[in-house]
Amino acid sequence: MTVLADQLKGGLEAPICLTWELTYACNLDCVHCLSSSGRRDPDELTTTEAKAVLDELAAMQVFYINIGGGEPMIRRDFFELIEYSINLGIGVKFSTNGAFIDADKAHRLAALDYLDIQISLDGTDAATNDDVRGAGSYDTAIAAMGHLRDAGFDDFKISVVVTRHNVEQLDEFKALADSFGATLRVTRLRPSGRGADSWHELHPTNAQQRQIYDWLLANGDKVLTGDSFFHLNALGEQPLPGLNLCGAGRVVCLIDPLGDVYACPFVIHDRFKAGSVREPRGFAGVWRESDLFVELREPQSAGACASCGSYDACQGGCMAAKFFTGLPLDGPDPECVGGEGEIELAKVQTSTVPRPSLDHSKPVRIATPRVPVALTRR
Amino acid sequence: MLQRALRLDPQVALRDEPFGALAYHYGNRKLVFLRHPDVVEVVRSLDEHDCVADTLTACSIDERRWAAFERAIDSMYESEMLSDRIG
Numbered sequence: 001m002t003v004l005a006d007q008l009k010g011g012l013e014a015p016i017c018l019t020w021e022l023t024y025a026c027n028l029d030c031v032h033c034l035s036s037s038g039r040r041d042p043d044e045l046t047t048t049e050a051k052a053v054l055d056e057l058a059a060m061q062v063f064y065i066n067i068g069g070g071e072p073m074i075r076r077d078f079f080e081l082i083e084y085s086i087n088l089g090i091g092v093k094f095s096t097n098g099a100f101i102d103a104d105k106a107h108r109l110a111a112l113d114y115l116d117i118q119i120s121l122d123g124t125d126a127a128t129n130d131d132v133r134g135a136g137s138y139d140t141a142i143a144a145m146g147h148l149r150d151a152g153f154d155d156f157k158i159s160v161v162v163t164r165h166n167v168e169q170l171d172e173f174k175a176l177a178d179s180f181g182a183t184l185r186v187t188r189l190r191p192s193g194r195g196a197d198s199w200h201e202l203h204p205t206n207a208q209q210r211q212i213y214d215w216l217l218a219n220g221d222k223v224l225t226g227d228s229f230f231h232l233n234a235l236g237e238q239p240l241p242g243l244n245l246c247g248a249g250r251v252v253c254l255i256d257p258l259g260d261v262y263a264c265p266f267v268i269h270d271r272f273k274a275g276s277v278r279e280p281r282g283f284a285g286v287w288r289e290s291d292l293f294v295e296l297r298e299p300q301s302a303g304a305c306a307s308c309g310s311y312d313a314c315q316g317g318c319m320a321a322k323f324f325t326g327l328p329l330d331g332p333d334p335e336c337v338g339g340e341g342e343i344e345l346a347k348v349q350t351s352t353v354p355r356p357s358l359d360h361s362k363p364v365r366i367a368t369p370r371v372p373v374a375l376t377r378r
Numbered sequence: 379m380l381q382r383a384l385r386l387d388p389q390v391a392l393r394d395e396p397f398g399a400l401a402y403h404y405g406n407r408k409l410v411f412l413r414h415p416d417v418v419e420v421v422r423s424l425d426e427h428d429c430v431a432d433t434l435t436a437c438s439i440d441e442r443r444w445a446a447f448e449r450a451i452d453s454m455y456e457s458e459m460l461s462d463r464i465g
Contacts, residue, residue, distance in 0.1 A: 004411055007397040014393065016400070016409065061393040063402035063409070089391070091404060114404055 005245050011297040014060040015287065017226075017252040019265040022050075022078070023070040024257050024360035027099050030122075030133045032161060032202060035256070035268055036193040037070040038362035044257040045277075047077040053255065053277050054085050060284055064091030064114070068265070070257065070360075073100035079108065086114050095120060095159060097137060098144025106144075106151035118159040118185060119144055124172040128165055132202070145180050157224065159185045162212060163202040170215050174223065185224035186216075188231075191324040191334070192266040193356050199325070209235070209337055216240050231317035231333045234310035246319050249274065249296035253287065256358075261286045263296060266320035269357045303330025310338060317341075326353035379452050380431040380444070383463040384424045390459050392422065401459050408457050416443075417450055425463065 025040035026033070045053070057065065065085065072078055072094055082092045091114035098119045101109070109115060119141050123129030126138035148156050158177045160166065166173075170186070177184040191199035204212060213232040216225065220241045227242035243251070248263035255261055259277040262268055274293050275286035287293060305311045317333020325334040326348040332340035386392065389405040398412040401421075412418050420437050427433040430451060434444055454460045 004397075004413065007413070010396065012395055012400075061391060063391060063393070063400075063404075064407075089404075091407070116407075 005243060008243065008247070008251050009245060009297065009299070011250050011293065013288070014057075014062050014284075015251060015253050016063075017066065017247065018057070018062055018255070019066045019068060019252070020053075020255045021068050021070060021257050021265070022072040022081070023075050024358075025074045026070045026097075027074070028071070028097050028134045028137055029362055030137075030194070031198040032132060032163075032189060032193075032195040033361075034190060034193040034195060034266055035068075035070065036356055036359045036361050039360045040070075040074075041257055041360060045259045047080065049259065049278070050077070050081055051084055053259070053283060054081070054088055054090060056277075056283050057085075057090055058088040060287075062090055064093060067092055067094035069095075071097055071099065073105075082115065083112070086112060090114075092116070093118065093157075096144070097133070098141045101144040101147050103147050103150065106147035106153060109148070110151040110153040116155075116157060117148065117153065118157040119148075120159050120161075121173075121176075122161055122163065123166050124169045124176055128169065131165065132161075132163065132198075145182065149180050154181070156180070156182050157185045158182050159187065161189050162186050162204060163189055164204050164208065165202070167204055167208045167211055170212075170219075174219065183224060184222075185226065187226050188228040188318070188321075190266045190318065190320055192320055193268065194361065196324050196353075196356060203335060206335075206337065206339065206342075209335060213240070228318075231314045231321075231335060232337060233313040234337045239313065244313075245315055246317075248272070248319055249293040253293075255283070261290070263292065264320060266318070267323065269323070269354060271323070271354070273357075301330045303328065305330070305332055305340075308332075308338065308340070323354060324356070326350075379448055379455070380434075381429050383429055384451070384455065384460045385463045386421055386424065387459055387461040392418070394418070401454075403457070403459055406458055408459070410454060410457060410459055417447070420447060420451075421454070421460070424460065 021035055023040055023044055024037045026037040029038055073096055085092050093116035095118040121129060121141045122132045129138040160173055174184050189203050209232055213235045217238060229240055230244045233239045233244060252264050253261055254265045261274045263272040274290035277283045302311050305316050319329055321334050322329055327334055327344050332344055334341040334345055390401050390403050393400045398414050399418040401410040401412055420433055423433050423437055427436055434447060
């Protein structure tokens with residue numbers, strides 16, 4: 001553990017990495033959606049409220065925000081808000097599925113300074129991608145990338161959630177990003193939101209985890225990861241680039257579309273809700289004083305992992321991954337590379353596993369057998 | 379490096395933190411941790427003095443620590459957090 005990591009664990013005056021999901025509305029219905037998005041919530045922050053939050057973030061000297069959703073471009077005030085943010089000196093990185101980036105929007109986006117775009121893509125072919133993200137979503141994403149390239153948008157990001165089915169495509173993803181003059185970003189699949197239901201079938205196998213680790217060691221300086229694979233550090237002597245720690249409530253947090261503040265984007269659950277930007281103490285008060293964040297900044301117990309020689313390397317892994325698979329927070333990560341997670345998972349009773357607190361998924365259309373209607377003539 | 383006239387790059391923002399400060403470069407998006415209050419003071423004062431050495435003297439930095447400061451400043455210059463002062 002480095003001195004720096006120890007200092008960061010004690011918390012910062014303001015987050016380094018703040019994710020703000022602007023809306024729960026989404027045109028897609030991805031099976032691993034972290035925020036169970038689909039339908040807009042009537043209680044989402046208004047334009048005025050959102051601008052007040054941005055004013056506060058500027059006062060706290062938050063350098064940049066990561067905007068997501070849902071699909072953030074669905075909000076009618078999307079451009080108004082990102083332009084307001086950039087004018088305050090807060091850089092914007094936003095994640096999108098690309099459905100609303102046409103040639104005009106691409107030019108408008110390319111004209112903005114301090115703006116980064118991440119287009120989500122989970123397969124280098126339509127079949128692999130659409131299996132997870134929905135029919136047509138591959139073509140949509142590729143079309144958006146073409147518009148950004150044609151508009152001269154410099155160095156956008158292609159953001160990939162690594163699953164069992166696309167691990168083999170890492171080199172192809174890199175080649176695709178290169179072909180667009182883009183940068184590849186790969187992150188870890190979490191059992192959060194709708195991911196709670198798909199994680200068991202989608203998460204990489206233990207053999208694939210080694211493959212990811214080796215690939216990241218070979219390509220790590222050219223690829224972004226959001227530091228999300230630190231649980232793999234137990235696989236070897238050489239740590240992956242980045243901060244090797246869980247940043248929840250310490251260097252990162254999430255503001256959800258309702259203004260509620262959670263410890264990280266992967267834990268939308270009451271257990272990890274620190275407060276709301278609508279409280280009189282505001283976001284700054286929640287960040288600096290909330291009971292939850294103060295608790296997360298205290299030294300954490302290694303618990304069941306204390307006797308494992310790899311704890312310094314993996315730090316016990318991801319809090320959200322443990323929570324939503326029903327594992328104790330002071331035990332191994334479900335994807336512990338030493339296999340301890342698998343042993344623990346086998347003991348978990350499904351009925352005790354916490355469910356995400358919110359679900360904005362679109363109503364499931366159940367195919368009902370057509371009942372013949374007798375037409376009668378008047 | 380010690381004789382150069384430097385400044386915090388105009389595209390860099392500094393934010394005070396319990397351990398020192400964070401420096402963020404809006405151009406290249408690099409984030410740098412300044413992990414000692416003395417380093418923060420030196421970086422903030424560079425613009426007020428003719429050269430780095432004068433800044434270290436003015437900030438009462440013990441000469442035994444100058445080599446470490448030179449390395450830190452060199453590294454910040456490489457990452458474009460510090461730039462040459464013109465004129």
